Amino acid sequence: MKRSNLLFIICFLLIQLMMGQQKESLFNQIELEVTNQELLPSSMIFTQRFLWGERGLMRKSNILPLTIENRKKELQIRRKMLIAHQVIGYVTLVGMIAEGILGTKLYNGQHNYKDTHVVIGNITTASYFTGAGLSLFAPPPLISRKNKGLTSIKAHKWLATVHFSAMIATNVLSESNKKHHRAASYTLFGSYALAVLSFKF
Amino acid sequence: MSNKLKIACSFILFFNLSFAQNINWKLRESESFISYQAKHLLHPWKGVNKNVRGIVSKVDNEKKINELAILILVKDFDSNNTGRDAHALEALEVLSYPEVRFYSNSIELNVDSVNIHGTFDFHGVTKNQTIIAEYVEDIEKWKIKGNFTLKLTDYNMELPSFMMIKMEDFLNFEFELIFDKY
Numbered sequence: 510m511k512r513s514n515l516l517f518i519i520c521f522l523l524i525q526l527m528m529g530q531q532k533e534s535l536f537n538q539i540e541l542e543v544t545n546q547e548l549l550p551s552s553m554i555f556t557q558r559f560l561w562g563e564r565g566l567m568r569k570s571n572i573l574p575l576t577i578e579n580r581k582k583e584l585q586i587r588r589k590m591l592i593a594h595q596v597i598g599y600v601t602l603v604g605m606i607a608e609g610i611l612g613t614k615l616y617n618g619q620h621n622y623k624d625t626h627v628v629i630g631n632i633t634t635a636s637y638f639t640g641a642g643l644s645l646f647a648p649p650p651l652i653s654r655k656n657k658g659l660t661s662i663k664a665h666k667w668l669a670t671v672h673f674s675a676m677i678a679t680n681v682l683s684e685s686n687k688k689h690h691r692a693a694s695y696t697l698f699g700s701y702a703l704a705v706l707s708f709k710f
Numbered sequence: 711m712s713n714k715l716k717i718a719c720s721f722i723l724f725f726n727l728s729f730a731q732n733i734n735w736k737l738r739e740s741e742s743f744i745s746y747q748a749k750h751l752l753h754p755w756k757g758v759n760k761n762v763r764g765i766v767s768k769v770d771n772e773k774k775i776n777e778l779a780i781l782i783l784v785k786d787f788d789s790n791n792t793g794r795d796a797h798a799l800e801a802l803e804v805l806s807y808p809e810v811r812f813y814s815n816s817i818e819l820n821v822d823s824v825n826i827h828g829t830f831d832f833h834g835v836t837k838n839q840t841i842i843a844e845y846v847e848d849i850e851k852w853k854i855k856g857n858f859t860l861k862l863t864d865y866n867m868e869l870p871s872f873m874m875i876k877m878e879d880f881l882n883f884e885f886e887l888i889f890d891k892y
Binding site: 535536538539546550577580581584587588595650651652653654655656657658660661662665 | 794805
Protein backbone atom coordinates (compact mmCIF):
# COMPACT_ATOMS: atom_id res chain seq x y z
CA MET A 510 0.00 0.00 0.00
CA LYS A 511 1.31 3.41 -0.89
CA ARG A 512 2.43 5.60 1.98
CA SER A 513 -0.01 8.39 1.01
CA ASN A 514 -2.91 5.93 0.99
CA LEU A 515 -2.00 4.65 4.44
CA LEU A 516 -1.86 8.21 5.76
CA PHE A 517 -5.25 8.93 4.23
CA ILE A 518 -6.81 5.88 5.86
CA ILE A 519 -5.33 6.73 9.29
CA CYS A 520 -6.67 10.31 9.06
CA PHE A 521 -10.05 9.01 7.98
CA LEU A 522 -10.28 6.56 10.89
CA LEU A 523 -9.11 9.14 13.43
CA ILE A 524 -11.72 11.66 12.37
CA GLN A 525 -14.45 9.00 12.46
CA LEU A 526 -13.35 8.06 15.98
CA MET A 527 -13.46 11.69 17.05
CA MET A 528 -16.99 12.05 15.75
CA GLY A 529 -17.98 8.96 17.73
CA GLN A 530 -16.94 10.75 20.94
CA GLN A 531 -19.42 13.55 20.23
CA LYS A 532 -21.97 12.50 22.85
CA GLU A 533 -19.46 12.28 25.68
CA SER A 534 -17.74 15.52 24.69
CA LEU A 535 -21.09 17.30 24.73
CA PHE A 536 -21.65 16.17 28.31
CA ASN A 537 -18.08 17.15 29.12
CA GLN A 538 -18.85 20.64 27.91
CA ILE A 539 -21.61 20.99 30.43
CA GLU A 540 -19.86 22.86 33.15
CA LEU A 541 -20.98 20.68 35.95
CA GLU A 542 -19.81 21.91 39.26
CA VAL A 543 -19.80 18.37 40.49
CA THR A 544 -20.30 18.60 44.17
CA ASN A 545 -19.99 15.06 45.37
CA GLN A 546 -22.97 13.76 47.24
CA GLU A 547 -22.34 14.46 50.90
CA LEU A 548 -22.39 11.27 52.92
CA LEU A 549 -23.94 12.85 55.99
CA PRO A 550 -26.63 15.54 56.32
CA SER A 551 -25.73 19.03 57.48
CA SER A 552 -27.68 18.49 60.69
CA MET A 553 -28.93 15.48 62.62
CA ILE A 554 -30.38 14.81 66.05
CA PHE A 555 -27.94 14.19 68.88
CA THR A 556 -28.77 10.47 69.18
CA GLN A 557 -27.92 9.93 65.50
CA ARG A 558 -24.79 12.07 65.79
CA PHE A 559 -23.69 10.01 68.81
CA LEU A 560 -23.89 6.77 66.81
CA TRP A 561 -23.51 7.76 63.16
CA GLY A 562 -21.88 11.20 63.10
CA GLU A 563 -18.48 11.78 61.54
CA ARG A 564 -16.92 11.04 64.94
CA GLY A 565 -19.76 8.81 66.14
CA LEU A 566 -19.45 5.53 67.95
CA MET A 567 -19.80 3.48 64.75
CA ARG A 568 -16.93 5.40 63.13
CA LYS A 569 -14.59 5.47 66.11
CA SER A 570 -15.09 1.80 66.85
CA ASN A 571 -14.44 1.05 63.17
CA ILE A 572 -17.65 -1.03 62.94
CA LEU A 573 -18.90 1.13 60.06
CA PRO A 574 -16.31 3.68 58.91
CA LEU A 575 -17.72 6.56 56.89
CA THR A 576 -17.50 5.31 53.30
CA ILE A 577 -19.93 5.28 50.37
CA GLU A 578 -20.32 1.51 50.58
CA ASN A 579 -21.07 1.63 54.29
CA ARG A 580 -23.52 4.50 53.84
CA LYS A 581 -25.39 2.40 51.27
CA LYS A 582 -25.71 -0.35 53.89
CA GLU A 583 -26.72 2.18 56.55
CA LEU A 584 -29.50 3.55 54.35
CA GLN A 585 -30.90 0.04 53.96
CA ILE A 586 -30.78 -0.38 57.74
CA ARG A 587 -32.42 3.04 58.11
CA ARG A 588 -35.29 2.08 55.76
CA LYS A 589 -35.97 -1.14 57.70
CA MET A 590 -35.86 0.72 61.03
CA LEU A 591 -38.27 3.41 59.78
CA ILE A 592 -40.72 0.84 58.40
CA ALA A 593 -40.63 -0.89 61.81
CA HIS A 594 -41.09 2.57 63.42
CA GLN A 595 -44.25 3.06 61.32
CA VAL A 596 -45.73 -0.37 62.13
CA ILE A 597 -44.96 -0.11 65.84
CA GLY A 598 -46.40 3.41 65.76
CA TYR A 599 -49.78 2.09 64.60
CA VAL A 600 -49.69 -0.70 67.20
CA THR A 601 -48.94 1.89 69.90
CA LEU A 602 -51.83 4.06 68.74
CA VAL A 603 -54.20 1.08 69.06
CA GLY A 604 -52.80 0.46 72.56
CA MET A 605 -53.45 4.09 73.50
CA ILE A 606 -57.06 3.89 72.30
CA ALA A 607 -57.57 0.74 74.38
CA GLU A 608 -56.00 2.49 77.39
CA GLY A 609 -58.32 5.46 76.90
CA ILE A 610 -61.37 3.18 76.99
CA LEU A 611 -60.12 1.22 80.02
CA GLY A 612 -59.03 4.38 81.84
CA THR A 613 -62.50 5.92 81.42
CA LYS A 614 -64.07 2.76 82.87
CA LEU A 615 -61.72 3.00 85.87
CA TYR A 616 -62.64 6.64 86.48
CA ASN A 617 -66.29 5.56 86.37
CA GLY A 618 -65.67 3.12 89.20
CA GLN A 619 -65.27 -0.13 87.26
CA HIS A 620 -62.14 -1.17 89.17
CA ASN A 621 -62.12 -4.73 87.81
CA TYR A 622 -60.30 -3.34 84.72
CA LYS A 623 -57.34 -2.04 86.74
CA ASP A 624 -55.02 -5.01 86.08
CA THR A 625 -55.79 -4.99 82.34
CA HIS A 626 -55.21 -1.21 82.30
CA VAL A 627 -51.79 -1.69 83.92
CA VAL A 628 -50.77 -4.57 81.60
CA ILE A 629 -51.86 -2.81 78.39
CA GLY A 630 -50.30 0.41 79.72
CA ASN A 631 -46.95 -1.33 80.16
CA ILE A 632 -47.12 -2.94 76.70
CA THR A 633 -48.07 0.41 75.12
CA THR A 634 -45.23 2.18 76.95
CA ALA A 635 -42.76 -0.49 75.81
CA SER A 636 -43.92 -0.31 72.17
CA TYR A 637 -43.88 3.52 72.32
CA PHE A 638 -40.24 3.66 73.44
CA THR A 639 -39.26 0.89 71.01
CA GLY A 640 -40.78 2.92 68.17
CA ALA A 641 -39.12 6.11 69.40
CA GLY A 642 -35.76 4.34 69.66
CA LEU A 643 -36.04 3.06 66.11
CA SER A 644 -36.45 6.63 64.89
CA LEU A 645 -33.91 8.26 67.20
CA PHE A 646 -31.12 5.77 66.59
CA ALA A 647 -31.69 5.05 62.89
CA PRO A 648 -28.77 5.98 60.64
CA PRO A 649 -29.27 9.55 59.42
CA PRO A 650 -30.66 10.36 55.95
CA LEU A 651 -28.44 11.76 53.20
CA ILE A 652 -29.87 15.25 53.32
CA SER A 653 -31.48 17.57 55.80
CA ARG A 654 -33.10 20.64 54.27
CA LYS A 655 -34.74 23.51 56.01
CA ASN A 656 -38.12 23.76 54.28
CA LYS A 657 -40.25 26.87 54.33
CA GLY A 658 -43.54 26.92 56.24
CA LEU A 659 -45.21 24.10 58.10
CA THR A 660 -44.48 20.72 56.57
CA SER A 661 -45.71 17.31 57.68
CA ILE A 662 -42.23 16.30 58.84
CA LYS A 663 -41.90 19.48 60.94
CA ALA A 664 -45.33 18.88 62.50
CA HIS A 665 -44.38 15.24 63.15
CA LYS A 666 -41.20 16.31 64.97
CA TRP A 667 -42.79 19.11 67.00
CA LEU A 668 -45.62 16.83 68.07
CA ALA A 669 -43.04 14.19 69.01
CA THR A 670 -41.60 16.59 71.60
CA VAL A 671 -45.08 17.03 73.08
CA HIS A 672 -46.07 13.35 73.16
CA PHE A 673 -42.64 12.25 74.42
CA SER A 674 -42.98 14.57 77.43
CA ALA A 675 -46.62 13.55 77.90
CA MET A 676 -45.68 9.84 77.82
CA ILE A 677 -43.15 10.34 80.61
CA ALA A 678 -45.64 12.44 82.62
CA THR A 679 -48.40 9.84 82.16
CA ASN A 680 -46.18 7.11 83.59
CA VAL A 681 -44.71 9.20 86.42
CA LEU A 682 -48.15 10.43 87.53
CA SER A 683 -49.95 7.07 87.17
CA GLU A 684 -49.98 6.38 90.92
CA SER A 685 -49.38 9.77 92.53
CA ASN A 686 -51.98 12.02 90.90
CA LYS A 687 -54.93 10.55 89.01
CA LYS A 688 -56.23 13.90 87.77
CA HIS A 689 -52.90 14.93 86.28
CA HIS A 690 -52.36 11.39 84.97
CA ARG A 691 -55.59 11.70 83.02
CA ALA A 692 -54.66 15.15 81.66
CA ALA A 693 -51.22 13.89 80.62
CA SER A 694 -52.69 10.80 78.94
CA TYR A 695 -55.18 12.92 76.96
CA THR A 696 -52.32 15.19 75.85
CA LEU A 697 -50.33 12.08 74.93
CA PHE A 698 -53.10 10.55 72.89
CA GLY A 699 -54.04 13.79 71.12
CA SER A 700 -50.51 14.75 70.14
CA TYR A 701 -49.54 11.18 69.23
CA ALA A 702 -52.60 10.63 67.02
CA LEU A 703 -51.95 13.98 65.31
CA ALA A 704 -48.30 13.06 64.78
CA VAL A 705 -49.30 9.77 63.14
CA LEU A 706 -52.00 11.38 61.00
CA SER A 707 -49.93 14.42 60.03
CA PHE A 708 -47.11 12.35 58.58
CA LYS A 709 -47.30 12.32 54.84
CA PHE A 710 -45.51 10.26 52.27
CA MET B 711 -6.56 2.94 -3.37
CA SER B 712 -8.86 3.81 -6.24
CA ASN B 713 -9.74 7.39 -6.97
CA LYS B 714 -13.44 6.68 -6.53
CA LEU B 715 -12.83 5.40 -3.01
CA LYS B 716 -10.71 8.43 -2.19
CA ILE B 717 -13.45 10.73 -3.41
CA ALA B 718 -16.05 8.88 -1.33
CA CYS B 719 -13.87 9.04 1.78
CA SER B 720 -13.12 12.72 1.18
CA PHE B 721 -16.84 13.38 0.92
CA ILE B 722 -17.47 11.66 4.25
CA LEU B 723 -14.61 13.58 5.84
CA PHE B 724 -15.90 16.85 4.50
CA PHE B 725 -19.39 16.00 5.74
CA ASN B 726 -18.09 15.17 9.20
CA LEU B 727 -15.81 18.17 9.40
CA SER B 728 -18.70 20.40 8.52
CA PHE B 729 -20.16 19.30 11.87
CA ALA B 730 -17.11 20.71 13.54
CA GLN B 731 -18.50 24.15 12.63
CA ASN B 732 -21.23 23.57 15.17
CA ILE B 733 -22.08 26.22 17.68
CA ASN B 734 -23.35 25.52 21.17
CA TRP B 735 -26.19 27.08 23.06
CA LYS B 736 -25.81 26.75 26.79
CA LEU B 737 -28.74 26.28 29.14
CA ARG B 738 -29.73 29.31 31.21
CA GLU B 739 -29.85 27.63 34.61
CA SER B 740 -31.45 30.51 36.47
CA GLU B 741 -34.68 30.29 34.44
CA SER B 742 -34.90 26.60 33.59
CA PHE B 743 -36.47 23.82 35.58
CA ILE B 744 -37.60 20.23 35.46
CA SER B 745 -40.31 19.10 37.86
CA TYR B 746 -41.96 15.77 38.57
CA GLN B 747 -45.35 14.94 39.91
CA ALA B 748 -45.84 11.67 41.74
CA LYS B 749 -48.86 10.06 43.37
CA HIS B 750 -49.62 7.91 46.35
CA LEU B 751 -53.09 6.74 47.31
CA LEU B 752 -53.13 9.40 50.04
CA HIS B 753 -52.01 12.40 47.99
CA PRO B 754 -49.93 13.67 45.07
CA TRP B 755 -46.78 15.74 45.42
CA LYS B 756 -44.39 17.66 43.28
CA GLY B 757 -40.62 18.12 43.27
CA VAL B 758 -38.67 20.72 41.34
CA ASN B 759 -35.09 20.75 40.11
CA LYS B 760 -33.81 24.24 39.35
CA ASN B 761 -30.21 23.21 38.76
CA VAL B 762 -30.58 21.79 35.27
CA ARG B 763 -27.46 21.69 33.11
CA GLY B 764 -27.66 21.36 29.38
CA ILE B 765 -26.30 22.21 25.99
CA VAL B 766 -27.60 22.32 22.45
CA SER B 767 -25.33 21.81 19.48
CA LYS B 768 -26.34 23.15 16.09
CA VAL B 769 -24.94 24.18 12.78
CA ASP B 770 -24.36 27.91 12.65
CA ASN B 771 -26.87 29.84 10.54
CA GLU B 772 -29.02 26.78 9.90
CA LYS B 773 -32.40 26.03 11.36
CA LYS B 774 -31.39 22.60 12.52
CA ILE B 775 -30.51 21.25 15.94
CA ASN B 776 -27.96 18.47 15.88
CA GLU B 777 -27.71 17.43 19.47
CA LEU B 778 -29.17 18.05 22.87
CA ALA B 779 -27.65 16.96 26.17
CA ILE B 780 -29.28 17.47 29.56
CA LEU B 781 -27.79 16.53 32.89
CA ILE B 782 -29.41 16.79 36.29
CA LEU B 783 -28.44 15.61 39.73
CA VAL B 784 -31.05 13.59 41.59
CA LYS B 785 -30.19 15.37 44.86
CA ASP B 786 -31.30 18.72 43.40
CA PHE B 787 -35.00 17.80 43.35
CA ASP B 788 -36.84 19.60 46.12
CA SER B 789 -40.42 18.74 47.12
CA ASN B 790 -40.46 21.08 50.14
CA ASN B 791 -40.42 18.09 52.49
CA THR B 792 -36.97 17.07 53.64
CA GLY B 793 -38.13 13.65 54.87
CA ARG B 794 -39.70 12.80 51.53
CA ASP B 795 -36.68 14.05 49.57
CA ALA B 796 -34.34 12.02 51.76
CA HIS B 797 -36.54 8.95 51.19
CA ALA B 798 -36.50 9.61 47.43
CA LEU B 799 -32.69 9.72 47.43
CA GLU B 800 -32.64 6.35 49.16
CA ALA B 801 -35.18 4.84 46.75
CA LEU B 802 -33.25 6.18 43.75
CA GLU B 803 -29.98 4.85 45.20
CA VAL B 804 -28.37 8.20 44.69
CA LEU B 805 -25.00 7.09 46.03
CA SER B 806 -24.75 4.64 43.12
CA TYR B 807 -26.63 6.68 40.49
CA PRO B 808 -26.30 10.39 41.28
CA GLU B 809 -27.15 11.70 37.79
CA VAL B 810 -29.91 11.56 35.21
CA ARG B 811 -28.81 12.15 31.62
CA PHE B 812 -30.79 12.72 28.46
CA TYR B 813 -29.12 12.81 25.08
CA SER B 814 -30.56 13.20 21.61
CA ASN B 815 -29.04 13.52 18.17
CA SER B 816 -32.35 13.16 16.37
CA ILE B 817 -34.31 16.37 16.72
CA GLU B 818 -37.09 17.30 14.34
CA LEU B 819 -38.10 20.94 14.29
CA ASN B 820 -41.65 21.67 13.18
CA VAL B 821 -43.35 25.05 12.98
CA ASP B 822 -43.76 25.53 16.73
CA SER B 823 -43.05 22.10 18.13
CA VAL B 824 -40.06 19.85 18.31
CA ASN B 825 -39.83 16.06 18.41
CA ILE B 826 -36.83 14.95 20.39
CA HIS B 827 -35.86 11.30 20.02
CA GLY B 828 -33.28 10.47 22.65
CA THR B 829 -32.11 8.23 25.44
CA PHE B 830 -32.54 8.52 29.16
CA ASP B 831 -29.80 7.27 31.39
CA PHE B 832 -31.49 6.92 34.76
CA HIS B 833 -30.84 4.61 37.70
CA GLY B 834 -28.30 2.64 35.70
CA VAL B 835 -30.75 1.88 32.87
CA THR B 836 -30.65 3.42 29.39
CA LYS B 837 -33.95 3.66 27.52
CA ASN B 838 -35.16 5.39 24.38
CA GLN B 839 -37.77 8.08 24.78
CA THR B 840 -39.43 10.54 22.42
CA ILE B 841 -40.38 13.90 23.87
CA ILE B 842 -42.64 16.34 22.09
CA ALA B 843 -42.17 19.92 23.19
CA GLU B 844 -43.25 23.41 22.20
CA TYR B 845 -40.51 25.81 21.29
CA VAL B 846 -40.12 29.53 21.02
CA GLU B 847 -37.12 31.17 19.45
CA ASP B 848 -35.98 34.77 19.41
CA ILE B 849 -32.70 36.60 18.91
CA GLU B 850 -31.43 35.81 22.38
CA LYS B 851 -32.81 32.44 23.32
CA TRP B 852 -34.33 29.12 22.32
CA LYS B 853 -36.94 27.92 24.78
CA ILE B 854 -38.51 24.48 24.89
CA LYS B 855 -41.40 23.52 27.11
CA GLY B 856 -43.24 20.23 27.50
CA ASN B 857 -43.91 17.13 29.51
CA PHE B 858 -43.31 13.41 29.46
CA THR B 859 -43.88 10.39 31.64
CA LEU B 860 -41.46 7.82 32.96
CA LYS B 861 -42.45 4.45 34.33
CA LEU B 862 -40.28 3.83 37.36
CA THR B 863 -40.24 0.03 37.13
CA ASP B 864 -38.86 0.36 33.58
CA TYR B 865 -35.77 1.76 35.27
CA ASN B 866 -35.44 -1.07 37.79
CA MET B 867 -36.79 1.06 40.58
CA GLU B 868 -38.42 -0.45 43.60
CA LEU B 869 -41.48 1.66 44.35
CA PRO B 870 -41.33 3.30 47.79
CA SER B 871 -44.29 2.61 50.07
CA PHE B 872 -46.07 4.40 52.89
CA MET B 873 -48.56 2.70 55.22
CA MET B 874 -47.70 -0.50 53.36
CA ILE B 875 -49.08 1.00 50.12
CA LYS B 876 -46.74 1.59 47.21
CA MET B 877 -46.71 4.86 45.28
CA GLU B 878 -47.92 4.88 41.67
CA ASP B 879 -45.50 3.61 39.04
CA PHE B 880 -45.49 6.80 36.95
CA LEU B 881 -43.66 10.08 37.30
CA ASN B 882 -45.05 12.92 35.22
CA PHE B 883 -42.37 15.42 34.32
CA GLU B 884 -42.75 19.01 33.20
CA PHE B 885 -39.88 21.06 31.92
CA GLU B 886 -39.03 24.50 30.68
CA LEU B 887 -35.53 24.87 29.32
CA ILE B 888 -34.06 28.10 28.02
CA PHE B 889 -30.89 28.04 25.96
CA ASP B 890 -28.85 31.21 25.46
CA LYS B 891 -27.66 31.87 21.97
CA TYR B 892 -24.11 33.12 21.78
